[in-house]
Amino acid sequence: MVSPDSLRLVFVGTKDFAVPTFLSLLARGFRVEALITQPERPQGRKQELVPALIKTEALQRHVPVLQPESINSPEAVALIQQLAPDLIVTVAYGQILSPEVLAIPRLGAINLHGSVLPAYRGAAPVARAIQHGEKESGVTVILMNPRVDAGGILGVAKTPIGPDETAGELEERLADLGPDLLPDLVLRLADGTCSPIPQDATKVSRAPKLRKAEGEIDWNLPAQAIHDLVRAMQPWPTASTYWIDPSSTEPPPRIIIHKTQVVGGASDGSPGQIHTSEPKRLLITTGSGLIEPLVVQLPGRKSITIPDFLRGNRLDPAGHFGQSKANA
Numbered sequence: 221m222v223s224p225d226s227l228r229l230v231f232v233g234t235k236d237f238a239v240p241t242f243l244s245l246l247a248r249g250f251r252v253e254a255l256i257t258q259p260e261r262p263q264g265r266k267q268e269l270v271p272a273l274i275k276t277e278a279l280q281r282h283v284p285v286l287q288p289e290s291i292n293s294p295e296a297v298a299l300i301q302q303l304a305p306d307l308i309v310t311v312a313y314g315q316i317l318s319p320e321v322l323a324i325p326r327l328g329a330i331n332l333h334g335s336v337l338p339a340y341r342g343a344a345p346v347a348r349a350i351q352h353g354e355k356e357s358g359v360t361v362i363l364m365n366p367r368v369d370a371g372g373i374l375g376v377a378k379t380p381i382g383p384d385e386t387a388g389e390l391e392e393r394l395a396d397l398g399p400d401l402l403p404d405l406v407l408r409l410a411d412g413t414c415s416p417i418p419q420d421a422t423k424v425s426r427a428p429k430l431r432k433a434e435g436e437i438d439w440n441l442p443a444q445a446i447h448d449l450v451r452a453m454q455p456w457p458t459a460s461t462y463w464i465d466p467s468s469t470e471p472p473p474r475i476i477i478h479k480t481q482v483v484g485g486a487s488d489g490s491p492g493q494i495h496t497s498e499p500k501r502l503l504i505t506t507g508s509g510l511i512e513p514l515v516v517q518l519p520g521r522k523s524i525t526i527p528d529f530l531r532g533n534r535l536d537p538a539g540h541f542g543q544s545k546a547n548a
Contacts, residue, residue, distance in 0.1 A: 222410040224249040224403070230305040230325075232256045232291065237395045238311035239274050241332055244399030245309065246281055250406070253303045254284045256291060258314055292318040300324050307406060310364070311398065319366045327409055329364040332398050334391065335427065336360055336376055338419040341369035342427035346394065347387040349427075351452035353444065357381050357390060359397045361405050363416040372416020375405045384481070386454035432457040439492035439541060443482045443509035450480045461492075465539040472544045478523050479515040486510075492540040500527045504541060
């Protein structure tokens with residue numbers, strides 16, 4: 221088998237999801253000639269430029285870091301050509317690689333994707349799987365082609381999705397599957413013992429990028445669908461709703477809901493109405509069944525448990541949770 225130190229790699233990645241696989245390649249002795257990662261973007265209220273974790277890890281290990289605005293620019297293509305990689309490895313980079321970039325390495329380019337392809341091609345595979353109530357997820361390594369996430373499959377690792385697991389929690393677990401899968405596939409690809417298997421076009425599903433507005437809860441949905449939405453929207457954009465109080469002249473307050481559980485039983489109330497409110501519990505009617513918020517947050521404040529929330533906020537039984545008129 222080909223030895224790791226005989227292969228020249230260029231690693232292309234930005235998000236924390238890429239870090240375990242990046243470090244595993246270095247630990248196995250692969251020659252990572254450079255890390256290509258996206259430039260820092262202003263973050264938070266102070267609009268600070270915070271380097272990605274993978275950049276910090278690369279610099280600590282003396283791996284050169286390149287940060288082109290576009291990996292497909294003539295300047296970036298020329299830099300990659302000068303590196304003369306045998307293989308490009310991409311994980312959670314955030315840009316589509318052009319055919320010109322994909323053609324540079326003699327072995328091509330491979331990608332670690334956060335789903336069991338061909339399901340959930342796109343930018344948000346982990347969140348979309350949870351949102352749609354999937355019970356299983358995983359990661360897939362593909363040999364890339366110009367079509368997004370459509371390349372032949374080199375290897376797959378699967379894992380169950382916990383009934384209360386959030387997108388952030390699942391993504392951390394999926395990231396840890398990469399080191400056990402991708403390095404060996406690189407060696408097998410190099411020595412010709414691993415061939416890509418075409419994806420089944422009849423089983424393709426999409427995972428488009430999340431939009432902030434998708435976090436607003438539609439209480440007409442079944443309780444399980446709302447529970448899955450809350451999980452899928454963590455850590456961003458988070459699920460939220462408004463408390464509509466008919467006796468108040470103030471704008472409805474937005475309430476972020478971080479954690480819920482589905483409660484057995486039925487209610488004859490309207491979706492969004494309070495079914496049960498007591499010092500330690502809050503049950504809300506949905507389109508089918510009841511749901512219980514467990515951890516909530518008012519804008520600008522810390523997240524708190526429902527008992528703490530109810531101690532400081534009186535909910536008029538005549539009110540209901542729903543969409544604000546401004547957003548309707």
